[in-house]
Amino acid sequence: MKKNVYKGLYLVIAILLVLPFVLPNSFYLDLAVRMAINAVIVLGLNLLIGFAGQISLGHAGFLGIGAYASAVLPTHFGWHPLLAMAAGAVATGILAALVARPIFKLKGNYLAMATLGLGIIISIALRNEAQWTGGPDGMPVPAMGLFGFELSNDKQWYWVVALLLSVSVWASLNLIDSPFGRALRALHGSEVASQVVGVDVVRYKVAIFVMSAVFASLMGSVTAHYVGFVSPNFADFFHSIELVTMVVIGGMASVYGSLVGAVLLTALPQALATFEGWETVVFGSILMLSMIFMPKGLVPTLAAKFGKEG
Amino acid sequence: MALLEVKDLSIHFGGVKAVQNVGFNIDAGIVYSVIGPNGAGKTTLFNLITGVYKPTTGEIRLDGELIHGKSPNELARRGVARTFQNLQICMNMSAVENVMVGAHLRLDRNLVKAALRFPGLKKRDAELRREAAELMDFVGLGQYVEARADAMSYGALKRLEIARALAMKPRLLFLDEPAAGLNPKETIEVDHLVRKVADAGITVVLVEHDMKMVMNLSDRILVLDYGKKLTEGTGEEIRKNPDVIAAYLGAHA
Amino acid sequence: MLAQFLQFLFSGITVGATYALAALGFTLIYNASNVINFAQGEFIMLGGMLAVVFTQSGLPLPAALALAIVIPAMVGVVIEKLAIEPVKGAETVTLIIITIGASLVIRGLTAVFLGKGTHGLPAFSGETPIEILGATLLPQSLWVLGVTALVVVALWYFFNRTLHGKAMLATSYNRLAAELVGINTSWVLFMSFAMSAALGALGGILLTPITMTSYDVGIMLGLKGFVAAVLGGLGNGLGAVVGGLLVGILEAMGAGYISSAYKDAIPFVLILFILFFMPRGLFGGKSTDRV
Numbered sequence: 001m002k003k004n005v006y007k008g009l010y011l012v013i014a015i016l017l018v019l020p021f022v023l024p025n026s027f028y029l030d031l032a033v034r035m036a037i038n039a040v041i042v043l044g045l046n047l048l049i050g051f052a053g054q055i056s057l058g059h060a061g062f063l064g065i066g067a068y069a070s071a072v073l074p075t076h077f078g079w080h081p082l083l084a085m086a087a088g089a090v091a092t093g094i095l096a097a098l099v100a101r102p103i104f105k106l107k108g109n110y111l112a113m114a115t116l117g118l119g120i121i122i123s124i125a126l127r128n129e130a131q132w133t134g135g136p137d138g139m140p141v142p143a144m145g146l147f148g149f150e151l152s153n154d155k156q157w158y159w160v161v162a163l164l165l166s167v168s169v170w171a172s173l174n175l176i177d178s179p180f181g182r183a184l185r186a187l188h189g190s191e192v193a194s195q196v197v198g199v200d201v202v203r204y205k206v207a208i209f210v211m212s213a214v215f216a217s218l219m220g221s222v223t224a225h226y227v228g229f230v231s232p233n234f235a236d237f238f239h240s241i242e243l244v245t246m247v248v249i250g251g252m253a254s255v256y257g258s259l260v261g262a263v264l265l266t267a268l269p270q271a272l273a274t275f276e277g278w279e280t281v282v283f284g285s286i287l288m289l290s291m292i293f294m295p296k297g298l299v300p301t302l303a304a305k306f307g308k309e310g
Numbered sequence: 311m312a313l314l315e316v317k318d319l320s321i322h323f324g325g326v327k328a329v330q331n332v333g334f335n336i337d338a339g340i341v342y343s344v345i346g347p348n349g350a351g352k353t354t355l356f357n358l359i360t361g362v363y364k365p366t367t368g369e370i371r372l373d374g375e376l377i378h379g380k381s382p383n384e385l386a387r388r389g390v391a392r393t394f395q396n397l398q399i400c401m402n403m404s405a406v407e408n409v410m411v412g413a414h415l416r417l418d419r420n421l422v423k424a425a426l427r428f429p430g431l432k433k434r435d436a437e438l439r440r441e442a443a444e445l446m447d448f449v450g451l452g453q454y455v456e457a458r459a460d461a462m463s464y465g466a467l468k469r470l471e472i473a474r475a476l477a478m479k480p481r482l483l484f485l486d487e488p489a490a491g492l493n494p495k496e497t498i499e500v501d502h503l504v505r506k507v508a509d510a511g512i513t514v515v516l517v518e519h520d521m522k523m524v525m526n527l528s529d530r531i532l533v534l535d536y537g538k539k540l541t542e543g544t545g546e547e548i549r550k551n552p553d554v555i556a557a558y559l560g561a562h563a
Numbered sequence: 564m565l566a567q568f569l570q571f572l573f574s575g576i577t578v579g580a581t582y583a584l585a586a587l588g589f590t591l592i593y594n595a596s597n598v599i600n601f602a603q604g605e606f607i608m609l610g611g612m613l614a615v616v617f618t619q620s621g622l623p624l625p626a627a628l629a630l631a632i633v634i635p636a637m638v639g640v641v642i643e644k645l646a647i648e649p650v651k652g653a654e655t656v657t658l659i660i661i662t663i664g665a666s667l668v669i670r671g672l673t674a675v676f677l678g679k680g681t682h683g684l685p686a687f688s689g690e691t692p693i694e695i696l697g698a699t700l701l702p703q704s705l706w707v708l709g710v711t712a713l714v715v716v717a718l719w720y721f722f723n724r725t726l727h728g729k730a731m732l733a734t735s736y737n738r739l740a741a742e743l744v745g746i747n748t749s750w751v752l753f754m755s756f757a758m759s760a761a762l763g764a765l766g767g768i769l770l771t772p773i774t775m776t777s778y779d780v781g782i783m784l785g786l787k788g789f790v791a792a793v794l795g796g797l798g799n800g801l802g803a804v805v806g807g808l809l810v811g812i813l814e815a816m817g818a819g820y821i822s823s824a825y826k827d828a829i830p831f832v833l834i835l836f837i838l839f840f841m842p843r844g845l846f847g848g849k850s851t852d853r854v
Contacts (some may be wrong), residue, residue, distance in 0.1 A: 106842045121828050181424060252654075280668075284666070
C-alpha cells in the first residue's frame with residue numbers, strides 16, 4: 001500500500017493559499033515571494049545535487065543570465081519580456097550543455113570545479129560589460145506583461161510565484177518516482193550499477209544539469225521582473241554558495257527539504273541583520289554546525305527521528 | 311554460431327598483461343564457468359566482456375556482432391547483464407527500487423511525461439513494481455520488498471543484484487563470484503538460484519571459487535591461470551586434467 | 564616591448580609565488596584527507612592582516628611575522644579538529660560547505676575585530692625598484708620569490724628525506740595501509756592543516772607589502788590558488804608550485820596584453836580549459852576507480 005506522496009504538496013498549497021491573508025504587511029509578503037522563488041531554484045538544484053549527486057558551485061551564474069536577459073534584451077533591443085525570458089533560458093541551456101558534455105565524459109567529479117569557474121566568469125562579465133549591463137551598479141528591468149496586462153503588483157506576483165512553486169513541487173514528486181527519476185538516483189547510488197542496467201550515464205548527467213540550469217535561468221528572469229532591478233551580485237560566487245547551502249541544509253534528495261532550506265536561508269539574512277557585523281560569522285557558524293550535526297539536512301534528519309519517510 | 315565468441319583477447323595495464331590471448335565460445339542456454347587461482351584474470355575477463363574495460367587486442371562477438379569496446383550501457387541494450395564481486399548496490403534507494411532500475415531500458419524514460427504524470431506511465435510503473443516484487447520472491451528475498459537497501463545483509467544484497475540483473479530480461483547473465491562471502495547455507499541457496507535462472511533459459515557465465523558449486527552447475531568450464539587460458543572442457547575433463555590440478559586444485563579436488 | 568613583457572612577467576611570478584604557496588596548502592590537505600579546503604584563502608588573508616596588527620602594535624618584525632604564521636596554523640588545526648575530524652567520511656558536498664562555513668567565520672571575525680580597512684606592510688628591504696632591462700622589479704618581489712623557493716626546497720626535503728614527511732606521503736597514497744604500518748594518521752591530518760595554514764599565511768605576509776591586504780582578499784586568492792593546484796594536478800606538490808607560477812604569469816600577461824578588466828576571470832577561464840583538455844592537470848593528479 002503506497003502512501004499518498006502528495007500529502008505534503010496539499011499542505012504546501014494550503015499554506016500558500018492562506019499566507020497572503022495572514023501576513024501582517026507587504027514586507028512579509030515580499031519575503032514570502034522571495035522564499036517561493038528561491039524554493040523553485042533550490043528544487044531544480046536539488047535534483048542535480050541531491051538526486052543525481054553532482055555538485056554545482058556556480059549556479060548563480062545561470063540566474064544571472066536569465067535575469068540580465070530579461071533586463072538587457074527589452075531595454076536595449078526592444079524585445080518582449082517573455083521572449084527575452086525564453087531567450088535567456090535557451091542561451092543558458094546551450095551553455096550548460098556545452099560545458100557539461102566534456103566534463104561528464106571524464107571520470108571523477110569535475111563538475112564542481114567547472115561550475116565554479118563558469119559562475120565566476122559570468123559574474124565578472126556581467127560586472128564589466130557596463131554599456132549593456134549597467135556595470136557594478138546594475139540596471140532596471142522593465143515590467144513583465146502580456147497583451148497589455150502588466151504584472152506590477154506584489155499580490156499579483158505572489159499568486160504567479162505560488163502557482164509556479166506548486167507546479168514545481170508536483171512535477172518534482174512525479175519525477176522522482178518515475179523511470180527517469182530512478183535512473184538519476186541510481187546514478188548517485190552507484191554509477192557502475194546504473195551503467196550496467198543501461199543508463200547512458202553521460203546523457204543523464206548532462207540532461208539533469210541542463211534542466212537545473214534552465215530552471216535557474218527562468219527564475220532569474222522572474223526575480224528580475226519582480227524586483228524591477230538587477231545587479232551583478234545576483235550572479236556572484238557567494239550567491240551560488242547560498243543556493244547550495246539551501247539544498248544541503250534542507251536536505252539533499254528531499255523535495256520538502258528544498259522548500260525548508262529555501263525558507264530558512266531566505267529569512268536568515270533578515271534575522272541576522274540584528275547582529276550588526278556579526279552576520280557573516282553567524283552564517284558561517286550555522287553552516288558548519290548544521291553540516292557537522294545534521295549532514296543529511298533538516299527534513300531527512302527530523303523525518304528519521306519521527307520514524308516517517310522523508 | 312555460438313552466442314558469445316571470444317577470440318585472442320588481451321588487455322595490458324602498463325606492464326601487467328592481465329589477460330593474454332584468451333579465446334573461447336559459449337553456446338546459448340548453458341551454464342559456463344570461469345575458474346582459476348586468484349589473480350588469474352577472471353574478473354578482468356568479465357570486465358572486458360561487459361564493457362567496463364577496452365581490450366588491447368582481440369575480438370568479442372555477441373550473436374555475430376562485434377561488441378568489444380562498447381560501453382556497458384550499450385551492452386545492456388543487447389541483453390547482457392552482470393553482477394559484481396564487490397556489490398554495486400544503490401544504497402540510497404529501497405530494495406525494490408534497485409530491482410526496478412534493472413528494467414530501465416524496458417520503460418518509457420521520457421522526463422517530461424514523468425514530470426507531468428502521464429497516466430500510462432504511472433500504470434506501467436505500478437506493474438513494474440509488482441514484477442520487481444515477484445523477482446525478489448524468485449531470488450528468495452520476498453520479505454525485503456519494502457526494505458531499504460542499506461538495511462540488508464551482504465548475502466541478501468548479493469541476491470538483490472541477481473534480481474536486478476534478471477529485471478533486465480537478459481540473454482546472457484554474468485555472475486561475478488555470487489557465493490563469495492556467504493556461509494555454506496547461503497551458498498547452497500545461491501546454487502539453487504543459479505540453477506533456476508539457467509532453467510529459465512538464460513545463458514549464465516559464472517566466476518566462482520567454490521568448486522562444489524562449479525562442478526554442480528556447469529556445463530562447461532574455462533580455466534585461467536596468469537591471464538592465459540589453461541584449458542576448457544566439461545567438469546569431468548577439468549577435474550581429471552593434471553595441469554589444472556597442479557595449477558589450482560591441489561589437494562582440494 | 565621586452566621591457567613590457569618583463570614587467571608583466573615579474574608581477575606575474577611574484578603573485579604566482581603566493582598562488583604556489585596556496586596551491587601547496589590545498590595539495591597537502593587534499594592528500595591527507597581528500598578535502599578541498601575552501602578556507603585556504605583565509606589563511607593567506609590572516610597572515611597579512613595579523614602581520615600588520617602585530618607590527619603596528621610595536622612588536623619587533625621577526626616576532627610579529629612568527630606570530631602571524633603560528634596563529635593561522637593554530638586556526639587551521641582548530642578547524643581540523645572541530646570541523647573535519649568529526650565528519651570524516653561525509654559526502655564531498657558536506658565537507659565543502661563546512662570549509663566554506665569556516666572561511667566565512669574567519670573572515671567575519673576578522674572584519675569585526677580588525678575592521679574592514681585596507682592595510683599595508685613596510686617592504687622588508689626598502690622600496691627602491693631594481694631596474695632590469697627596462698623593467699622594474701621590487702625588492703619585495705625578490706623576498707617573495709626567494710622565501711617561496713626556500714620553502715619549496717625545505718618541503719621537498721621534508722617529504723622525501725625525513726621519516727615524518729614520508730609518513731605523510733604514505734598516508735596520502737593509502738590511508739588504511741599507512742595506519743596498518745603504525746603511522747598515526749590523525750597526526751598526519753593535524754600536521755597537514757597546520758602546515759597548509761602556515762604556508763598560506765607566509766604567502767600572505769610576503770605579498771602584503773606589494774598588494775596590501777584587507778579582510779576580504781582571501782576569497783579570490785584562495786580560489787586562484789585552487790585553480791593553480793588543479794592546473795598542476797590536484798595532489799601533486801611539484802604541480803602545485805608550477806601551477807601557481809603559471810596562473811600568476813598567465814593572469815599578468817592576460818591582463819597586460821588582452822584586457823585588464825577581465826584579469827580576475829583569467830584563472831577561471833584557465834580552469835575550464837584545463838578540465839576540457841587536461842583534466843588530470845599538468846603532472847597528473849589522482850583519480851582511481853576500481854570496480
